[in-house]
Amino acid sequence: MFKVITFITVLTLISGCGTSINADKYQTITPTFDPYIFFNGKVKAWGIVQNRSGDLVQRFTVDIDGSIDSSNVLTLDETFHYEVGEGVAHRVWKISSEGNNKLQGSAGDILGLAEGNLYGNAMRWQYTMDLPVDDTSYKVEFDDWIWSFNDSTIVNRSYIKKFGLTMAEVTIFMQQIPLESVTVK
Template structure:
């Protein structure tokens, strides 16, 4: 009896430590998010990382240079600058379409492939990453959710977990940068 109660309690604790967003809720939400359209330009991002207690552990900006080649591969060349904490300075994503709403991507610090799916104005992006912390590295899971505000602005919430328990959360705002030649 005690083992059963312990197991049930442990399951409730662990399941309460994760985030469960249902993408289907956003299927009819607009504006529709197309990562190939949004990121086929220069994008500026501002973000923070908070630990499990809500304490700020990183504050950063990202300059993203995006380009689409052969209408099927999106390259995101990301350059990070930190105001608080430190981390990756450069990452290059290669993202491919795998159907109307499915995507697959790679980057040097991503284990295997990242996978993504669009749900109306939202997109889920899921992957495992080797995350350096002090003098060691941990393999963690990222569950990213992006929502389009309009054609130029998105917000991204990332949940970083280990063993199914959310250890940190990332909030990023991204905005397309328009050149002075751009009539829009």
């Protein structure tokens, strides 16, 4: 009985160690974040992944080509380049508006559907992924928070969780590439 009580106590304490962000406080902050506006075109991203100890395990850039089709589906074609560590090289997101500031999305390496909510200048994006690490993969939950920094820049903080514990954190800065900077071939 003592072991059961100890186990429940430890689980309760651990579950309190998670990240809890109050989305409501971002409702009135500007500029408002609209993924359909921000990602409609070319975007450059720079990011890092830190493990639980805070050590840098990945440093990468991402080239994102966004477009909206006639069905109002936002497609994000992402190409990753790693300077430190390894990871996915390519991902294509298909994102649709579900009304009421809600979004749904899918990508080839995402399990099930991703779900998102817009809160003024912030967006919460949650999904499950089989994350490859070395010779194995782990089923983890991603809890992404995106904030509009200004009209052309956003900051994304991702918390990668397993059993409710944050195992790693991702920080990504994304910036729209002005149309005049895009070379036509």
